[in-house]
Amino acid sequence: MAEFTLDLNEDQRAVRDWIHGFAAEVIRPAAAEWDEREETPWPVIQEAAKIGLYSLDFYAQQYFDPTGLGIPLTMEELFWGDAGIGLSIVGTGLAAVGVLANGTEEQIGTWVPQMYGDAQDVKVAAFCSSEPDAGSDVAAMRTRARYDEAKDEWVLGGTKTWATNGGIANVHVVVAVVDPELGSRGHASFVIPPGTPGLSQGQKFRKHGIRASHTAEVVLEDVRVPGHCLLGGKEKLDERLARARERLKNPDSGGERVRNAAMATFEASRPAVGAQAVGIARAAYEVALEYAKTRVQFGRPIIDNQGVAFQLADMRTQIDAARLLVWRASWMAMAGKPFTSAEGSMSKLYAGEVAKKVTAQAMQILGGNGYTREYPVERMHRDAAIYSIFEGTSEIQRLVIARTLSGMPIR
Numbered sequence: 001m002a003e004f005t006l007d008l009n010e011d012q013r014a015v016r017d018w019i020h021g022f023a024a025e026v027i028r029p030a031a032a033e034w035d036e037r038e039e040t041p042w043p044v045i046q047e048a049a050k051i052g053l054y055s056l057d058f059y060a061q062q063y064f065d066p067t068g069l070g071i072p073l074t075m076e077e078l079f080w081g082d083a084g085i086g087l088s089i090v091g092t093g094l095a096a097v098g099v100l101a102n103g104t105e106e107q108i109g110t111w112v113p114q115m116y117g118d119a120q121d122v123k124v125a126a127f128c129s130s131e132p133d134a135g136s137d138v139a140a141m142r143t144r145a146r147y148d149e150a151k152d153e154w155v156l157g158g159t160k161t162w163a164t165n166g167g168i169a170n171v172h173v174v175v176a177v178v179d180p181e182l183g184s185r186g187h188a189s190f191v192i193p194p195g196t197p198g199l200s201q202g203q204k205f206r207k208h209g210i211r212a213s214h215t216a217e218v219v220l221e222d223v224r225v226p227g228h229c230l231l232g233g234k235e236k237l238d239e240r241l242a243r244a245r246e247r248l249k250n251p252d253s254g255g256e257r258v259r260n261a262a263m264a265t266f267e268a269s270r271p272a273v274g275a276q277a278v279g280i281a282r283a284a285y286e287v288a289l290e291y292a293k294t295r296v297q298f299g300r301p302i303i304d305n306q307g308v309a310f311q312l313a314d315m316r317t318q319i320d321a322a323r324l325l326v327w328r329a330s331w332m333a334m335a336g337k338p339f340t341s342a343e344g345s346m347s348k349l350y351a352g353e354v355a356k357k358v359t360a361q362a363m364q365i366l367g368g369n370g371y372t373r374e375y376p377v378e379r380m381h382r383d384a385a386i387y388s389i390f391e392g393t394s395e396i397q398r399l400v401i402a403r404t405l406s407g408m409p410i411r
Helices: 010-037 042-050 056-063 070-081 083-090 092-102 107-118 179-187 234-249 259-295 308-337 343-371 377-390 393-404
Strands: 125-128 143-148 154-163 171-177 187-192 198-203 215-226
Touching: 010 083, 010 377, 042 083, 042 234, 056 070, 056 393, 070 083, 070 143, 070 234, 070 259, 070 308, 070 343, 083 259, 083 377, 092 107, 092 125, 092 187, 092 259, 107 125, 107 171, 125 259, 125 308, 143 343, 154 171, 154 187, 179 187, 179 234, 179 393, 187 215, 259 308, 259 377, 343 377
Parallel strands: 125 171
Antiparallel strands: 125 154, 143 154, 143 171, 154 215, 171 187, 198 215
């Protein structure tokens, strides 16, 4: 287990600077175009694949960084470049984490490589959990998975929504209900292989921000997948469901906590999402700082005014505080330390709120210019808005934190 430190080692600094260079030279020049087009930036993803930035090997190296900081460093730099393009590059990672969190070694080795493809033929993957009537309320999920024992196949039906890369993905990871009586404990995750009949794209959403990232509904109509597409395997599922049923009969009996398939994925990804928000906030702060130093009003740069300078001081302080929370949670996760105070949710909550606030302050410092598309802070502000909504709303994060701290079923 690596000791917690704020000093990056030589390899981490090299990777950070390499990604920063790609973000500055490739992502930023393309950001406005793909935001306007509201399309997946396949050429940019391919450029990332050519240099090894979009690949299973690269993300595996960062994921297994013993300090836990590989992924947050990567996320911050990519999203400093642009959030929409950044999410197009890393969106596959959520599906990969879904397999890593719930799958067997054989399943990981089989499906995760197919999520990325290669530099000549890039692919993407999608993690499908939310539904039209089941976002934060995962217990309200309606997508069903039924086991056909005679054929050793699972049959899935339902509609997923808000799926990054939904419908255009090579591999979809779908969370479905296998035992409705158990609520959220009766869920399981399934891999839907490429070209499986019955899976189709529904509505593609036109969004306020992160518009270069494809977000759509995924419709499942009698989708049949082999038994080995159940992540973790049927034996493990049956054991978990049996424990959940026993707990339902005897709620005061104690025993092992039963993990929910979707929540296992979100728990692992929240600090990484917080790092994305830090990158957006840092980008907006840097634009505002440079503008304040060069914009002259009444004969002097506007940063000479306390009203502007103090805002910038607060912005930088909040960004650094958010990064520290993200790094702490990331290190704890890699070190195997439990989130006894919901540190993962803390990092995502605070970083998301900071991104919204800092980008709004950056627009204010730029004045009328900040409201136009001639400057990037308008886009950054739109992009930041989602960070108090997806991967668990800010309200849900506060609920998780409050329940963890109090041990009470706060509603």
